[in-house]
Amino acid sequence: MRVARTDPTAGAPRQGRLRGVRPELWAAFAALAAGAVLCVIGWYGVSGERFAERQLPYLASCTVPGAALIIAGTVLLAHGRSTLAAARVEELYGLLVATEATAPLSPGSPQTVATSDDLLMVPGGTLWHRADCPLVADKPEAVPADATILARGDLGPCPICEPPADAAPER
Missing domain, CATH: 1.10.287 (Helix Hairpins)
Structure with missing residues (x-):
């Protein structure tokens, strides 16, 4: 007597098979x-x-x-x-x-990627980021941004998360 095997993807559409034909x-x-x-x-x-x-x-x-x-x-x-x-x-x-x-969008205003006021940087990087920026989120090498490096102007603001302008170094 044979036991019928159940396919775990039986209810899912078979796009993989159709894609091959x-x-x-x-x-x-x-x-x-x-x-x-x-x-x-x-x-x-x-x-x-x-x-x-x-x-x-x-x-x-x-x-x-x-x-x-x-x-x-x-x-x-x-x-x-x-x-x-x-x-x-x-x-x-x-x-x-x-x-x-x-993605929730409010009419008339652009969607904000990151909102944290904490600033991070990656050693050897060229940008400073907000703490919840997708570019540094979950990266163990990201460290708090050093004020002296920001003041020297070695780092630029991230174009994705757009850190606050008051944290920008004076030129």
């Missing part, structure tokens, strides 16, 4: 292969005949259709790749819109 690309490769085979058969048939009137059937039945299949396969390959690229752009756009839709 590209009928345009498979058709393109099949047309290219069939066209190449027909061209080789036509060339072999033409090369075995001495007179032009006996070569024409090979040209008409193998070489010309083979060349047409190669052209069709090339067109399908170009179309399949552009379709794939368009699908990827659509997927990225959907992810971007979904991310923006979940």
